[in-house]
Amino acid sequence: MHNELQQFITKKLPIINAKLNSLLAATNVSETLKSSMAYSINAGGKRIRPLLVLATLEDLGVESEDALTVACAAELLHTYSLIHDDLPCMDDDNFRRGKPTNHIVYGEGVAVLAGDALQTLAFGSLTHLSDTSAQDTIRIIRLLSDASGATGMVGGQMLDIEGETKSVSLSELETIHVNKTGALLSFCIGAGAILAGLDEEKSAKLKDFAYHIGLAFQIQDDILDITSTTEELGKTAGSDALSEKSTYPSLLGLEGAMARLAEHHQSARESLAFLEAEHPLLGLFADYIVERES
Template identity: 75%
Template structure:
């Protein structure tokens, strides 16, 4: 990872962790439920989504006292979706990031409820922004709910489940990922841009960047599932292959999947040209997504 990005992450992670945990602090929550929510929020996520929100503001030379809250709201949505996706009736995963999944620790009922509660908390936290107009707050909530609902993330998980038992075309596979992973990454960049007061034309450019890193992110995940070790990845490798799931490598072969990854990476970087700066954090993020080992 480039040292500039590394420094940015090191500088911002403590505030993200602090904000996430302060959002989870409320004395009226039943103890087991709260413990289960805290467990998954603190289960070692890389905080890519919150960092993307903050990096967007930084690259745009803007600040907002609400940036952290918006950044953490996305992480809460992401965390709830992981808890539900890991359930036995869904992907049935016992481990995530090297730790037992929520339902392995707390049982399925609590896991369902912890996911639900984090889901609600994400929207609740966005109703309390202090440095953002009510109009912009609503706009951000609309974008987050578009990105995470039936025609976004949840829809993508549905398509992903349906795709497990059949061969998908490349177009169908892309649709799964654009919905399941891409929409939320796109939201991160868009939300940062809204907080920064960017005009619509430039927001569209940034969305193009985000769309491309979203797909690059997924292709890289698919490649790592084949080339990485369980230890590096913190979850079982080769699970896609053993379940005959359609992936970029299975549809295109590993070398062509790698080329496709490079293409998306390049388009993402080119989409940032309008910012007229060298060494943008968002550009370094695109590099990191492609180069990461887990």
């Protein structure tokens, strides 16, 4: 990992974690429910999504008091999706980030409710932005709704379930992952652009960047599923093959998937040409996404 990115992450992670836990602490709910929510929030995630929000503003040279809240809303939403993804009725995973999944510890009923509560907390937190106009606040909430609901992540998950019973084309696979994985990553970049007051032309370039890193992220996930161990991944390795899911390696072969990964990485990098920094943080994140080993 590039030193500049490592320094940025080292500086921002404690701030993100503190904010997430302060949002949880402020909820007046059952202690069991709060414990379940906190269990998954504090299970050791990389915080890529909130870091992308903050990196976008950093690269654009803009400070925003609301950036941290928006960043944490993305992580709350992401964590809810992981809890539900791991349930027996979905991907049926027993481990996440090297620890037993939420439903293994708290039971399925509590896990479902914890996911629901994290999702609503994400949207609720966005109603408390302090230095963002009402119009831009609504734009951010709408963007998160589109990214996380039937037109985004949930829609992608539905396509993924439907794809389990049939062979899908490369185009269909990319549609699944643009929504299932890419939509929330795109929200992070798009919300950063809104907070920065970026013009339409530059916002479109960042949208293009987000599209390519979203696909790159999923391709690398698919590659790691067959090249890494369960210990390295922190979740069950080889699960895609066991469930006969369509993946980039299954459609293109391992070498073909790696070539596709390189194409999206290059396109993402090219989308950032308008940024003045020699090593923009977003570009370093693109490098990290394709080089990560878990």
